[in-house]
Amino acid sequence: xxxxxxxxxxxxxxxxxxxxxxxxxxxxxxxxxxxxxxxxxxxxxxxxxxxxxxxxxxxxxxxxxxxxxxxxxxxxxxxxxxxxxxxxxxxxxxxxxxxxxxxxxxxxxxxxxxxxxxxxxxxxxxxxxxxxxxxxxxxxxxxxxxxxxxxxxxxxxxxxxxxxxxxxxxxxxxxxxxxxxxxxxxxxxxxxxxxxxxxxxxxxxxxxxxxxxxxxxxxxxxxxxxxxxxxxxxxxxxxxxxxxxxxxxxxxxxxxxxxxxxxxxxxxxxxxxxxxxxxxxxxxxxxxxxxxxxxxxxxxxxxxxxxxxxxxxxxxxxxxxxxxxxxxxxxxxxxxxxxxxxxxxxxxxxxxxxxxxxxxxxxxxxxxxxxxxxxxxxxxxxxxxxxxxxxxxxxxxxxxxxxxxxxxxxxxxxxxxxxxxxxxxxxxxxxxxxxxxxxxxxxxxxxxxxxxxxxxxxxxxxxxxxxxxxxxxxxxxxxxxxxxxxxxxxxxxxxxxxxxxxxxx
Amino acid sequence: xxxxxxxxxxxxxxxxxxxxxxxxxxxxxxxxxxxxxxxxxxxxxxxxxxxxxxxxxxxxxxxxxxxxxxxxxxxxxxxxxxxxxxxxxxxxxxxxxxxxxxxxxxxxxxxxxxxxxxxxxxxxxxxxxxxxxxxxxxxxxxxxxxxxxxxxxxxxxxxxxxxxxxxxxxxxxxxxxxxxxx
Numbered sequence: 001x002x003x004x005x006x007x008x009x010x011x012x013x014x015x016x017x018x019x020x021x022x023x024x025x026x027x028x029x030x031x032x033x034x035x036x037x038x039x040x041x042x043x044x045x046x047x048x049x050x051x052x053x054x055x056x057x058x059x060x061x062x063x064x065x066x067x068x069x070x071x072x073x074x075x076x077x078x079x080x081x082x083x084x085x086x087x088x089x090x091x092x093x094x095x096x097x098x099x100x101x102x103x104x105x106x107x108x109x110x111x112x113x114x115x116x117x118x119x120x121x122x123x124x125x126x127x128x129x130x131x132x133x134x135x136x137x138x139x140x141x142x143x144x145x146x147x148x149x150x151x152x153x154x155x156x157x158x159x160x161x162x163x164x165x166x167x168x169x170x171x172x173x174x175x176x177x178x179x180x181x182x183x184x185x186x187x188x189x190x191x192x193x194x195x196x197x198x199x200x201x202x203x204x205x206x207x208x209x210x211x212x213x214x215x216x217x218x219x220x221x222x223x224x225x226x227x228x229x230x231x232x233x234x235x236x237x238x239x240x241x242x243x244x245x246x247x248x249x250x251x252x253x254x255x256x257x258x259x260x261x262x263x264x265x266x267x268x269x270x271x272x273x274x275x276x277x278x279x280x281x282x283x284x285x286x287x288x289x290x291x292x293x294x295x296x297x298x299x300x301x302x303x304x305x306x307x308x309x310x311x312x313x314x315x316x317x318x319x320x321x322x323x324x325x326x327x328x329x330x331x332x333x334x335x336x337x338x339x340x341x342x343x344x345x346x347x348x349x350x351x352x353x354x355x356x357x358x359x360x361x362x363x364x365x366x367x368x369x370x371x372x373x374x375x376x377x378x379x380x381x382x383x384x385x386x387x388x389x390x391x392x393x394x395x396x397x398x399x400x401x402x403x404x405x406x407x408x409x410x411x412x413x414x415x416x417x418x419x420x421x422x423x424x425x426x427x428x429x430x431x432x433x434x435x436x437x438x439x440x441x442x443x444x445x446x447x448x449x450x451x452x453x454x455x456x457x458x459x460x461x462x463x464x465x466x467x468x469x470x471x472x473x474x475x476x477x478x479x480x481x482x483x484x485x486x487x488x489x490x491x492x493x494x495x496x497x498x499x500x501x502x503x504x505x
Numbered sequence: 506x507x508x509x510x511x512x513x514x515x516x517x518x519x520x521x522x523x524x525x526x527x528x529x530x531x532x533x534x535x536x537x538x539x540x541x542x543x544x545x546x547x548x549x550x551x552x553x554x555x556x557x558x559x560x561x562x563x564x565x566x567x568x569x570x571x572x573x574x575x576x577x578x579x580x581x582x583x584x585x586x587x588x589x590x591x592x593x594x595x596x597x598x599x600x601x602x603x604x605x606x607x608x609x610x611x612x613x614x615x616x617x618x619x620x621x622x623x624x625x626x627x628x629x630x631x632x633x634x635x636x637x638x639x640x641x642x643x644x645x646x647x648x649x650x651x652x653x654x655x656x657x658x659x660x661x662x663x664x665x666x667x668x669x670x671x672x673x674x675x676x677x678x679x680x681x682x683x684x685x686x687x
Contacts, residue, residue, distance in 0.1 A: 055668045166589045168580040172537065175573035179544050182569065186562035193562055194547055217609070224601040224636055225594075390637030391649075394629035395656060397609055401616075402660065406670040414613045418606065423536070425602060430533045430580075431590045448565045455560060 010357035031071020041088040042072035044215040050403040063362035090272025090308035093280040097300030106238035115374040121306030122367035124258040125313035136321040140346030145453035150474035155268035157478040167485035177440020207335035213417035214434035218424020253299035261307030265314020271327030275311035276304035328435025529594040541577035545570035620675015625657040
């Protein structure tokens with residue numbers, strides 16, 4: 001009952017605040033545009049909002065960011081359907097049936113039916129988040145530093161093994177992130193580490209600078225390989241409103257996709273891509289041959305779309321209740337929360353009830369605004385796709401410069417972002433996910449701090465830390481996840497890539 | 506009409522129609538390997554201050570460094586053995602990436618010399634034309650120049666004037682915004 005009251009209070013607070021509604025609307029529009037443009041995902045767009053975040057309070061900027069995140073999941077499907085290029089990684093599976101529908105002259109139908117599926121996924125997952133977050137946050141209060149250390153280890157291992165083509169490279173990306181988090185003054189001893197005499201590095205590397213580098217600058221460097229004649233936008237043909245038959249065909253897959261998406265979102269690191277991947281795989285197994293999966297089937301379009309939107313709310317569960325990011329984008333959100341001095345995790349709902357429920361409420365409002373904008377403004381959004389990357393890229397780089405520069409009014413942060421951009425480019429060459437580096441970076445400090453506290457409590461006995469019953473459960477899960485990917489063919493990524501190829505067949 | 510199957514790899518293949526997977530694998534292996542070795546060596550060199558309980562400042566980075574070294578080593582083996590999808594990279598791409606890096610570095614330095622708007626306009630024109638190889642007639646180049654001025658001024662207005670990010674001021678933004686005492 002308390003949850004319902006808190007939720008209704010937050011929703012009425014948003015509904016009666018025109019400025020907050022306007023901010024959420026702005027977030028959804030920005031997110032949709034960021035999502036539909038290949039190369040600018042929600043992580044990049046949220047990272048580039050840094051100057052805004054510095055200026056306004058968390059009560060304003062966080063609803064803006066979560067609405068942007070959900071808007072990006074709506075927007076990603078537009079380029080997937082019209083261009084055959086996923087606007088964001090979560091929309092990869094949408095290309096498989098969405099673009100064939102567009103080629104059949106049903107682009108408008110594909111856009112509207114996928115927007116409805118995204119809406120279903122967003123709303124169902126919103127209820128999942130609203131009713132799970134509170135109890136899970138209470139549960140998290142039982143975690144001591146040892147259990148927390150184990151949770152972070154589990155989150156890092158699960159992230160590394162679920163994302164990307166090769167688990168070893170996933171672990172490498174996570175380890176790089178953790179390594180970067182050790183730069184700066186070590187809080188217990190006060191000694192500088194890896195600063196090489198630089199005063200700027202004494203404070204450590206700001207996670208937002210690294211995020212802007214690997215996502216924003218890195219993606220632009222990777223896009224230099226794109227041909228300038230690459231984009232061929234399909235015509236917005238066909239009827240906007242789906243037929244009754246199409247709606248019936250999409251109902252069950254959409255519900256299944258929502259559930260899978262929410263669960264995948266809750267898993268640390270899995271995020272929208274894995275959600276869409278699993279839901280499409282399930283529909284492919286369930287669909288009869290006559291369904292024409294991969295040739296423009298409605299179920300093949302709606303299932304991943306419901307899933308990737310549901311994963312947004314799902315990924316908020318571990319972020320708000322445990323302080324563990326459920327996706328790359330929530331890792332960026334975690335960095336912002338830490339920047340504001342807020343500590344998401346156990347006790348977050350008790351310490352900041354209004355903010356926590358406003359974030360959750362903003363997701364529902366964003367879902368409603370998202371479906372209205374994405375169906376109503378489809379022709380306009382499709383036109384944005386015609387802007388070629390050669391003219392878009394400099395603007396993104398300028399925004400990256402402003403965002404980094406705004407932190408300390410110093411060029412040093414910009415050069416650090418550039419270095420991370422080069423790293424992000426190299427990582428993309430071998431299919432390493434930059435999101436994993438970010439997850440390692442934002443969790444690295446938490447990992448070391450909890451380990452130090454746990455060792456302090458146990459008199460420096462590491463075995464006592466991990467033999468605590470709760471910690472042991474998480475460590476066992478982490479070890480099982482590692483063991484499941486280490487042997488033998490999967491050690492070097494072959495099975496992962498084969499599995500991927502199998503689903504996309 | 507048959508739909509073309511899309512995978513991340515096929516998108517990458519469209520991105521880089523000419524290129525070498527070997528060059529890409531070598532480049533990524535060298536960068537990742539260098540990072541891992543560099544981190545481990547510096548972790549070993551950290552002073553180990555005595556603490557009553559828990560761990561000193563050296564232990565955690567050292568453990569992370571060893572994990573990083575091991576996973577990077579296995580990752581490089583995976584890359585070299587072809588167990589990982591590697592996007593081919595060509596000489597032209599390397600040149601474009603290098604020029605983009607240099608231009609971005611110069612742009613960052615130049616905003617303090619000539620102002621944000623002026624540097625941004627020059628940077629935008631150069632990135633479009635050199636990094637992405639856009640060829641423009643004189644008329645279209647002038648049009649793009651004007652659009653870039655408008656975009657840069659709009660960004661200056663949003664971030665400097667409204668959001669109070671103190672961007673370096675050049676003569677153009679001083680003339681437009683400073684003169685109006687906004």
